[in-house]
Amino acid sequence: MPGDIHARVLDVLGDHAGRLQAIARKELLHQVNKKGHRINERQLRMAIRDLRLDGELICSAPGYGGGYWLAETKGEVEEFIQKEITDKYIKPLAEVVWALHCAMNERFG
Secondary structure, X not given: OOHHHHHXXXXXXXXXXXXXXXXXXXXXXXXXXXXXXXXXXHHHHHHHHHHHHOOOOEEEEOOOOOEEEEOOOHHHHHHHHHHHHHHHHHHHHHHHHHHHHHHHHHHHO
């Protein structure tokens, strides 16, 4: 994905610092597309993932009042990590891994 898309996403998110300034995904997509890039929601999510991997503190939350924002505090990042990553993805996957190991050891010793 071209780096200028990442820059456009960050440019739009620059006006959305802090949880109370969250921008909905569809609106974020619309604003990025208005800047001259025609991307879809999947490409937007990939760009946000890339930016996070590059160290950008982009938080998100689902539902009404949710969306994306640049973290203003350490607490916002910690809450995002706990609720949106650890509780939703890491814990359930760890449970599956544990169950598979238990079943494997029971069946194969």
